Amino acid sequence: MASLNLGILAHVDAGKTSLTERLLYEAGVIDTVGSVDRGTTRTDTLALERRRGITIKAAVVSFPLGGTTVNLVDTPGHPDFIAEVERVLGVLDGAVLVVSAVEGVQPQTTVLMRTLRRLRIPTLVFVNKLDRSGADLDRTLAALADRLTPDVVPMTAARRQGTPQAAAVPYTPEDAAFTARLTEVLAGQDDGLLAAWAESGGAGLPYGRLRPALAAQTARAAVHPVYAGSAVTGAGVAALADGIARLLPGAYGDPGAPLSGTVFAVRRGAAGERVAYVRVGAGTLRVRDRPPLHRDGAAAGKGRVTALSVFADGTDTPAASVPAGRIARVWGLGEVRIGDTVGALDPAAAPSRHFAPPTLETVVAARRTADRAALHTALGRLAEQDPLIGLRRDEDRGEIAVSLYGEVQKEVIQATLAGEYGVDVVFEPTTTLHIERVTGSGAAVEFNKKDGNPFLATVGLRVDPAPPGSGVAFRREVELGSLPHAFFAAVEETVHATLAQGLYGWQVADCTVTVTHSGYSARQSHAHAVFDKSMSSTSGDFRNLTPLVLAAALRQAGTRVHEPVHRFRLDLPADALGAVLPALAKLRALPRGPGAAGPGRHVLEGAIPAAAVHALERQLPTLTSGEGVLETAFGHYAPVTGTIPVRRRTGPDPGDRREYLTALRRRLGSVPHRTAAGGA
Incomplete structure (x- = not known):
């Protein structure tokens, strides 16, 4: 049986969890629809979620749909919990993006759709809350096309919207306006359809030709069918379920292939044990298996599977094995972490950052x-x-x-x-x-048993700037055999740890660190004696020396502190523009020229320092008489102007050699200057 790992995503309060409940009800998995307000939903299981009425942790629930098992993942909508969405994206076969027919396209809606399109995840849109006062499907569809993507295809019309009797009526192949719109959108992505459309003189093509094209282009994330209804009353949900079954591609996988799965969540069981949520991409995971774990492209030990459960019919049930395509809860993997690969390493499945880091x-x-x-x-x-x-x-x-x-x-x-x-x-x-970025190149080296180096190690490092967003790269200009692997590993791990605090105390981002010199004192002992670590290099020598060398290289290279800057979009009354523009200037915001947003309203877009966003939110109701609507999202990092912010350091500062070595002596008891014979 095919499986479909389906994500439900939305801005907070758009109705994701209510839609999940309604889909479970339509599938016959539950007898009554749970309520977010009453805290009776199947996926909001945390007491805090039920008390606050928001989703905090992603939750999985399963139901059958035709010949497919749908593993539905309900994700948080509040931007403060975007990390939960981050981890889910890597295991999805498709998604439903929920948009409120009342509030329309909201800040998180834009961020999510942009990410789904970039990752080419097939996505349907469900316009929810047709039964609420103020619902306007046409206005919402226009906002979707204007602010998300023009490649949206309305699949249902609204009747009696804004009332409890609101209904969603699916368009039929006999509807000429529907087939014309469908033809226009699909032809924009398919040269064959475009030629046939031109030959028809602009008339809509036969639905028999359009339907398979719609499924194919939806599967490629080229177009996005839009359904409408109400998760609370159930209006339009059956049509959405039919669209999920017909338009979103299921995953089969190969249960006989080498095992490969992705850990996208880790929870604690009743006894405090770690429970990993694993999407099995290939092969079959079985109880008593000892699959290898990979982390960041490297081996991370092995685990022993002591128990498994799979999601089915609204709950999870114990299982002896889990085939490719399914999501399982796995016990016994010990020190497993989110992002680990269980089984064979798949280079194409390497974790990546989809959203901005915390600021x-x-x-x-x-x-x-x-x-x-x-x-x-x-x-x-x-x-x-x-x-x-x-x-x-x-x-x-x-x-x-x-x-x-x-x-x-x-x-x-x-x-x-x-x-x-x-x-x-x-x-x-x-x-x-804030973050620090390297402004130039710098190099430093400490040689074994020379110039006051108290550690039996030679370490030379060069630091160079790298393009924004590229991260930290670790490279070698020395032969791989010039050091035991454990010593190289110690240097690399310590480099990343040291870069957590740069010259001003902030994380150093986007640079390349290259090992230029290496050396060590080989394993030695006194005559007829056992190994003597005072005469031989250990990994500790390299871990303790590397911060001194890297700090010296950073001083020579120089760093500059950067602050996070958000993109903003501000919809406001035209008569408030004169008050808002000076306020934005005081907050160091850089708006672009205002644009019309309808009768008597303007839209301002631009950039604003993240530190000023909360101040703008506080001032906006007064400046716009409560009618301003602000959307912000992380944009980029920009150099700080004026006073440079400094973060208080944790631990000894390797930039101060005396302080650093004194702290090590206190911690280790002593840091002797060892002068054993031998070395490299």
Whole structure:
């Protein structure tokens, strides 16, 4: 049987979870439709989700649709939880993007559709809430075509919209306006259809020719059929289900191929054990298997599968094996992490960043000193489930900094720590996360047993700038055999760790670090004695020396601090323009010329520093008499002008040799200058 891993995505409150409930009901999996308001939905299982009425963690539920098993993944809509959506995208065969017929295209709608199109994920659109006052399908369709993509095809018409009796009526092949619109959109993507359309004199082509073309172009993510209805009343949901079955391609996979699966979520079971959510892309995963794990393209050990469950008929049930195409919950993989590959490494499935990184940070502390250790453990578990939310620990001050997407996420973390771990916490004010970029090239080297080097290691590094967005690359200009592999690995890991704090304390992004020199003291011992680490190099020598060398290279290269900048779109009354423009200037925003947005309204688009977004949100109701609508999304990083922000460092500063070595002596007991014979 084919399977379809289907994502439900939307801006917050557009009705994703309600649509999930309605699809389960239509499929006969549940007898009654759950309510988000009453906290009775199948996918919002966390107490906090039910209390707040929002989705925080992606959840999987399955139902049959024709001859296909649909694994439906309900994802968060609030932008503060975009990391959950990030992980789901890599395992989807198709998606339904939910848009409210009342609010229309919202900020997160734009971000999600742009990403779905870039990843070529086949996507249907469902315009929800036709039964709500203010619903306007035509206005929403125009916004979809204008702000998302012109390649949308309305599949249903609305009747009595804005009332509880709202209905969605599917277009039929006999509807000439429908086939004409369908022909126009499909011909724009198919030269054969375009030629046939021209030969017909612009008349609509026969539906028998258009229907397979619609399925093919939807599968290629070239066009996007649009359905409409109400998840609450059920209007239009049957037509959407039919579209899912006919237009979104299922995945078969090869159950006899070598095993390869992707971990897109990690949760904790009732006993605190790790449970991995794995989409099996090829092969078959079985209980008692010992599949290898791969992380970031490298081997990451093995696990032993102790139990499996698969999603079917609205729940998950124990299974002895899981074939290709299905999603499974897997026990026994030990230290498995999100993004790991289970089984054979598939280079084409390497994880990639689809959304912007967090741009905010806050320091969290236990309200009671006695809870400090419990807080460390609890935050470690939260970060394990959400790797895009980084933790920075300062052992000297006993502080932990958490990176965030927004203030709502802070509230959720606070409630989760209190409710699930019994730890009451306080937060420092949220600050903006900057980055550093290398401005030139710099090099440094420390030689084994020379010039006061207290470590039995030779390390030379060169730092060069790289294009924005390229990340950190680690390269070698020395022969691979010049060091044992463990020593090279120690240098590489330490380089990445050291770049977490640049010259001004911020993460150093987009650079190339090249090993230019290497050397070590070979394994030695006194006569008739065992291995003596005071005479021989260890990985610790390379881990301790690398920060000193890299800091010196960074000083020579120089870095510049950059701040996150958001794109913004501001829809406002025309008479508010005179008040808004000076306010934008004070916030260092750079608007482009205003454009008309309808009678008496203007649209401003441009860029604004992320640190100023909250101030603009606070001022906007007053400046526009409550009629301004602001949308923002991360755009890029730009050099900071004026006072350079400095982030307080955690741990010793390798840029200060005396401080760094003194701290190591305190931690290790001593850092002797060793002068054993031998070496390279």
